[in-house]
Amino acid sequence: MKNGKTVIADRGYDMNNILELIKEHQAIAVIPSRKHRKIQRKCDWWLYKKRHLVECLFNKLKHYRRLALVTINLPVHLWAFYHWPLFCYG
Numbered sequence: 001m002k003n004g005k006t007v008i009a010d011r012g013y014d015m016n017n018i019l020e021l022i023k024e025h026q027a028i029a030v031i032p033s034r035k036h037r038k039i040q041r042k043c044d045w046w047l048y049k050k051r052h053l054v055e056c057l058f059n060k061l062k063h064y065r066r067l068a069l070v071t072i073n074l075p076v077h078l079w080a081f082y083h084w085p086l087f088c089y090g
Helices: 016-024 045-049 051-072 075-089
Strands: 006-008 028-030
Touching: 006 045, 016 028, 045 051
Parallel strands: 006 028
Antiparallel strands: none
């Protein structure tokens, strides 16, 4: 991690050891506090909402991974994959 960077994560990463590691690397943690914490940390919600863009990107990559894996296989499988809806609904 380079100095001056920001780590954006969801509430699942709100653990003291992770927060200390981020602090050791002189980065800013944008992680909302869990509800069970007695002292709630401040969170830059505007910056936290930008995390949604990265989540959408990974979701699309996972979705299209299936297409990428199919194209590696034999052309017969590729043909069947694309024409399967025609046989089922058609």
